[in-house]
Amino acid sequence: MKHVLPRRLRRSRDYGFLHSNAKKQLSLVQLVLNVMVKAVEPVIRPKFTCRRCGESMKHIAFGFLKPT
Incomplete structure (x- = not known):
């Protein structure tokens, strides 16, 4: 609760x-x-290639899985 501001x-x-x-x-x-x-310099992300055809894949979203 240290980072919560008081009311008003x-x-x-x-x-x-x-x-x-x-x-x-x-x-x-x-x-x-x-x-x-x-x-600010843009972050260069590595390109991912498809294992089957070898084409580069597009980034749709980045997400993280929650550990269960």
């Missing part, structure tokens, strides 16, 4: 330039403060 208390990141929809405002704040943030 909101997270500060839900407001202002930390809000998830405030990307333009965040970039303006970074420009004013002269802070350059590195671009």
